[in-house]
Amino acid sequence: MEIIEQVKEKFKSKIKSVFFHNEKRVYLEIDKEDLIDVVKFIFHDLDARFITASGIDNLKDMEILYHFSLDSDGIVISLRVFIDRDNPCIESITSIVKGALNIEREMYELLGIKFLNHPGLKRFLTDEFPEGFYPLRKDSPGRAEQ
């Protein structure tokens, strides 16, 4: 896995942990402050394709995974970022990856994560939800009260 070595080489202590699920699936944990730099490196220098991002509510904190695919090797790199649950906000990566526009809007809507410097962070899927109802949060009921 030279590629992961490259990432480690470049960012050193910024990569908080590396977890190989198997040789094709790698999870890297980083701080949210370093996100933009790492994404830039993976997207531009390693020429990875942005697949998607997925937000998860862990009840004690929130977690976002950014999935990138290195198509020629069939490797999927997932960047793991933890953010505060009470004030969930993180820098948007849309300035680097145009394709992240909609997924960030979706996470904003379903999980209530705020993306800073996102052009047009407005509701995407539904406009009828009451304020503060985030269906994908673990403590939210299955349905909005109507």
Next chain:
Amino acid sequence: MKKVIVPIGPYHSLFEEPEYFALYCDGERVVDIEWMAGYNHRGIEKLSESKHWDQVTFLIERICGICSTSHPIAYCNAVEDLAKIEIPERAKYIRSIVGELERLHSHLLWVGLAGHFLGYNTVFMWAWKYREPILDIMEMVTGNRNHYAMMKIGGVRRDIENEDIDIIKKILDELKGKLEMLTGAVLDDPVLAARLKGVGVLTKQDIKDYGAVGPVARASGVDIDVRRDNPHAAYNLVEWKVITCQDGDVFSKAVVRLLECFESIKIIEQSLVRLKKIKGDIAIEVRYIPSGEGIGRYEAPRGECYHYVRSDGTSRPVRHKIRAPSYVNIPTFKASCIGETIADVTIILAGIDPCYCCTERAITVYDADTRKKLFDGKDLMKLSQEKTRKIKKQLGFKEK
């Protein structure tokens, strides 16, 4: 010239991606495009958290009716990745066969609809007629024309009998001849070429920016295919190749899809031959899903399906993230539609194959200032069909 907003939609159906497009037009030209979704959003990701691991396969099958085996394969891949399960060889071949049959019917469906949008209803009727035998195979093998319920964590649910194999082979042989005819007719047609070549071009850079996948990416010369890059099922055990085109216009997308049909037939034929020889189970028993996370991918007819699951050792997923291929393909409209005429937008939108089922969507054109109705859905379709007629005339075809 006043700027006019042309709303397209909202009726369209796919998992999270029914579409509502607002085209901002200056005269005939489209200057900007905006996408709104959520009309068909059914909250599958949340529902999935309330279902048993095994039940989820039935739920996600109902994400999309056309890719109704791609999502389950991707999901099973994800869970098998999580639990480090290796499926039996026979199951691998059956997975490939069902997956490729689905690709065949999906691509034929697209060719038909694209023909319909251009006012070529003959192509529509042909393609859909040739699609029926594939659905017959599906009904014979799986018990249902769509929604096959074939995939299961650890293997497949139903076996393909040896007697069925001969029937499938016969149907496929017949289909091959017809497909060749259809491909020739579509690709040699001067009208279609005039209508599709150079329309809605996506460059390699666009593909990278938006992360587009599948035939859309391959038509622009980006050589990606999860079946080859991340082998699963029986794709690394049979001979086939990835089709790419360089131009990136709608015509290349049609070429890629039509040629892929032949590759699919190749895969199915080889798998069927092997299937006759391989004995053994079609599934292994999976009792317990350990905690952890898994990623599964599958090349659906429209591109890469991506599933991420997380388990905490209980009987239900903690999180199940689904990324359907159209989710990344649809935003490429921003790159391909701008600067084109309204009449071409219909086919560019169709060219991406965003799970297009609603051929008759509620389309209304409003004047941005007065909100007065200008065209409705029918007129837009007419506009597109008229353009084809005009080209036909220029090329010296006689109107019937």
Next chain:
Amino acid sequence: MAIDLKTKALKKSLFVFHLSTGSCNNCDIEILDCLTPRFDIERFGMVLVGSVKHADVLLVTGIGTIKNAERIKKLYEQMPKPGFVVAIGACACTGGIFKEGYQMAGPIDKIIPVDVYIPGCPPKPEAMIAGIVKLLEKIK
């Protein structure tokens, strides 16, 4: 149902409009399938029309999401009366597998009155044709 001239005339050639309200696409494809050579409902005089204002019958598929509910009502109002509504698929009839979802406003009969239910996931084209025939009988 009172038989007046309008209903009688309507029976001869049904114009159907297809409305998808949060479905998985499959029911919709099977509806289109009815048009193609194998099933060919046009021989019964049925035509799929592009605008609800020309339609006699609404074919509704899908669960009716919250975002769609208003629009379904509006389209129903725009349909010339007498008109009929057919709910196609398990989703439209009961909510099916999506019943517990947070986006569910349906099933369809909670939103607009439904005349005929065609269950199945998806119903086969034959079932749909049978359903429409039942509708015709009901009009009689």
